[in-house]
Amino acid sequence: MTAPPSHKLLDAPLDAGVPRYTSYPTAPHFHAGVTGETVSAWLDAVVPDEAISLYLHVPFCDRLCWFCACNTRQTLRYAPVAAYLETLRREIALVGARLAGRGRVAAIHFGGGSPTLLKPADLHALRRSLGEAFAIAPDVALSVEIDPNDMDEGRLDALAGIGLTRASLGIQDFDARVQRAINRPQSFEDTAAVVEGLRARGVGSVNLDLLYGLPFQTLETQAATIGLALSLRPDRMALFGYAHVPWFKKHQTMIDAAALPGPLARLEQASAAARFISSAGYEPVGIDHFALPGDAHAGAPPGRGGGRP
Ligand SMILES: C[S@@+](CC[C@H](N)C(=O)[O-])C[C@H]1O[C@@H](n2cnc3c(N)ncnc32)[C@H](O)[C@@H]1O
Numbered sequence: 452m453t454a455p456p457s458h459k460l461l462d463a464p465l466d467a468g469v470p471r472y473t474s475y476p477t478a479p480h481f482h483a484g485v486t487g488e489t490v491s492a493w494l495d496a497v498v499p500d501e502a503i504s505l506y507l508h509v510p511f512c513d514r515l516c517w518f519c520a521c522n523t524r525q526t527l528r529y530a531p532v533a534a535y536l537e538t539l540r541r542e543i544a545l546v547g548a549r550l551a552g553r554g555r556v557a558a559i560h561f562g563g564g565s566p567t568l569l570k571p572a573d574l575h576a577l578r579r580s581l582g583e584a585f586a587i588a589p590d591v592a593l594s595v596e597i598d599p600n601d602m603d604e605g606r607l608d609a610l611a612g613i614g615l616t617r618a619s620l621g622i623q624d625f626d627a628r629v630q631r632a633i634n635r636p637q638s639f640e641d642t643a644a645v646v647e648g649l650r651a652r653g654v655g656s657v658n659l660d661l662l663y664g665l666p667f668q669t670l671e672t673q674a675a676t677i678g679l680a681l682s683l684r685p686d687r688m689a690l691f692g693y694a695h696v697p698w699f700k701k702h703q704t705m706i707d708a709a710a711l712p713g714p715l716a717r718l719e720q721a722s723a724a725a726r727f728i729s730s731a732g733y734e735p736v737g738i739d740h741f742a743l744p745g746d747a748h749a750g751a752p753p754g755r756g757g758g759r760p
């Protein structure tokens with residue numbers, strides 16, 4: 452059977468590769484031409500009251516999801532994490548000394564990997580190091596990427612204790628077959644308990660990450676996952692298209708490429724999901740993101756990126 456002409460027209464562009472846009476600056480901006488002198492010149496250009504954002508990357512996880520394209524590695528031992536934290540603290544001190552009090556930190560983001568594998572005492576120590584090195588605004592927005600499987604009462608308390616204002620939880624998909632195919636077991640109940648634990652501690656904004664284009668996902672399984680996610684009434688939702696790049700991320704070869712939805716099915720999943728999420732009262736923001744009308748990101752134009760971090 453031949454596809455309708457409109458599908459034929461779409462097939463080529465849908466298959467075309469596009470840059471991964473989920474991090475900024477994007478990966479090609481990190482190259483050998485950016486030297487210590489370049490970075491020092493950038494820091495020297497910061498003026499006293501300029502609002503600045505800090506991003507702290509924790510490139511470790513205690514599990515390895517086969518779909519993952521993030522800059523991380525699995526470790527079941529804490530020693531490499533502790534060694535990395537030591538380097539991070541030195542870097543914080545170095546950058547802070549160069550700024551010498553100039554700049555006012557308005558936003559801090561802990562990303563990964565999974566910053567939530569840090570021990571509570573280390574989360575507190577990191578936050579203290581930042582306070583010693585930088586001038587931090589009293590109303591600083593502090594956000595953390597959370598792997599719900601890491602979470603316990605101690606970590607919830609630590610995140611609240613360091614002033615978490617915004618949490619982003621990875622879900623991806625709740626369907627058991629999809630989860631097996633991507634090596635990402637995670638129950639709805641555990642996820643909901645983390646969301647409740649965060650809200651009980653006064654964390655004002657919760658984002659949930661979902662993926663489309665995963666192996667064995669259908670419009671039906673996807674609708675079931677989105678329905679469950681919406682029942683938690685997140686302030687924001689991200690619905691990323693799964694990037695299958697096994698030549699770059701070896702562990703993605705564990706995913707059966709034959710079970711991946713094709714370009715047209717991906718397009719249908721993205722459109723159906725956007726309709727579903729919008730019908731629940733969310734506004735589309737930037738690419739693949741949605742926010743409740745009261746959220747700081749709501750009102751930003753779709754397709755052009757959001758407002759505040
Ligand atoms: C650092 S992880 C989130 C926090 C935590 N590590 C977790 O997995 O729950 C960032 C997000 O990137 C997205 N992501 C990871 N690999 C991806 C891929 N291959 N294609 C598209 N999005 C991906 C996932 O939605 C994931 O939740």
Ligand code: SF4
Binds near residue numbers: 521
């Ligand atoms: S999706 Fe999250 S938990 Fe899984 S490997 Fe990637 S960064 Fe780690």
